[in-house]
Amino acid sequence: MAKQTFCLLIIIFCAACSTTRPFKTSDGQKLPNSIAETRRIKIGGIKQFVTIRGADRRNPILLWLHGGPGSIAMPFFIHYNASLENQFTVVYWDQRGSGKSYSSRIPSASMTLDQFITDTHELTDWLKKRFQQDKVVLAGHSWGSLLGMHVIARHPDDYSAFVAVSPAINWLEGARISYEFTLNTAQQKQDTTALATLKRIGKPDDGFLSDEGAYKQHRALVEKYGGVLHQNLKLPHSQLLLRSKEYSLLDLLKTRKIARLSAPLVKEIFPKLDLKSQIPAVEVPVYFFLGRYDYNCPSELAADYYNSLQAPFKELIWFEESAHSACWEESDKFNALVMEKLLPAKSEGVPK
Numbered sequence: 001m002a003k004q005t006f007c008l009l010i011i012i013f014c015a016a017c018s019t020t021r022p023f024k025t026s027d028g029q030k031l032p033n034s035i036a037e038t039r040r041i042k043i044g045g046i047k048q049f050v051t052i053r054g055a056d057r058r059n060p061i062l063l064w065l066h067g068g069p070g071s072i073a074m075p076f077f078i079h080y081n082a083s084l085e086n087q088f089t090v091v092y093w094d095q096r097g098s099g100k101s102y103s104s105r106i107p108s109a110s111m112t113l114d115q116f117i118t119d120t121h122e123l124t125d126w127l128k129k130r131f132q133q134d135k136v137v138l139a140g141h142s143w144g145s146l147l148g149m150h151v152i153a154r155h156p157d158d159y160s161a162f163v164a165v166s167p168a169i170n171w172l173e174g175a176r177i178s179y180e181f182t183l184n185t186a187q188q189k190q191d192t193t194a195l196a197t198l199k200r201i202g203k204p205d206d207g208f209l210s211d212e213g214a215y216k217q218h219r220a221l222v223e224k225y226g227g228v229l230h231q232n233l234k235l236p237h238s239q240l241l242l243r244s245k246e247y248s249l250l251d252l253l254k255t256r257k258i259a260r261l262s263a264p265l266v267k268e269i270f271p272k273l274d275l276k277s278q279i280p281a282v283e284v285p286v287y288f289f290l291g292r293y294d295y296n297c298p299s300e301l302a303a304d305y306y307n308s309l310q311a312p313f314k315e316l317i318w319f320e321e322s323a324h325s326a327c328w329e330e331s332d333k334f335n336a337l338v339m340e341k342l343l344p345a346k347s348e349g350v351p352k
Helices: 002-016 074-080 082-086 113-131 143-154 171-189 192-201 212-224 237-243 255-272 299-308 331-342
Strands: 035-043 046-054 061-065 089-093 136-141 159-165 286-291 314-319
Touching: 035 113, 046 074, 046 113, 061 113, 061 143, 074 082, 074 089, 082 089, 082 331, 089 113, 113 136, 113 143, 113 255, 136 143, 143 159, 159 331, 171 192, 171 212, 171 255, 171 299, 192 212, 286 299, 286 331, 299 314, 314 331
Parallel strands: 061 089, 061 136, 136 159, 159 286, 286 314
Antiparallel strands: 035 046, 046 089
């Protein structure tokens, strides 16, 4: 009986450990006008979690769209991009079925691109009303950039600008480029084990993208050769997850369930992904932040898409020491550029 009680207490403790660090003055008092909260909001008919952080709630709203689908990314944004909270009211959102927003009651049929676009717009409306602002700055990483492009294409009046970090552009063409990268690198390094793996799984055109096991093997080689992270992050992913105040241990144990729930969305969207033909133009200023060594979502494809994209204003910025996560690999540069480019000009109120 004592053992059962102890286990129950551990479960309750793990579930309860979820908060976010407040903003305080030098004498330990809460910073006036600051906001630091983790809360549930009903979005798209289900409860979804957001953490909202900012030194002054009157600052412009910055809404992050994390990668995946299904990634737990909030701890990384909060750690590496915390300085943005001094100039923006930053909203970290666990999308439908991800992180703290996962629930076994979410219908798998609701995991569609249209639903995610609707969810994003509904959250945007809620934020605009709560903070009494007309527009939101939107930023997306990887899958979040793909989602963000669809959101600004459908609802341009709600967003003052969009930052696309390492966007997914074309699934099949990206896989071909990634495969050539791993093959060439394996040949240069005389990595016989990798060469045998690549020969066994075959080229993307031979169908390895439809084989989950083969896809994971290839993704592991892209990561091994620096196409996901070009440099080591200051803290390992596992440490950041375990140290996160916003997540409980139980939240972190749901990753496999999250992956299973997100699988239909991946199968629906990525095989037919081609942003160049699907979204040739937008009516919102856009910034592309690309890692020079990104072979997860090859940056050369993103640059090609950027060149053809029609927008009222656009700018591409290269991160020369990054692969797929410039926002974390070169976080100081990233944060400085977001503040330089996205904060409204005092005289004109437009992107600089």
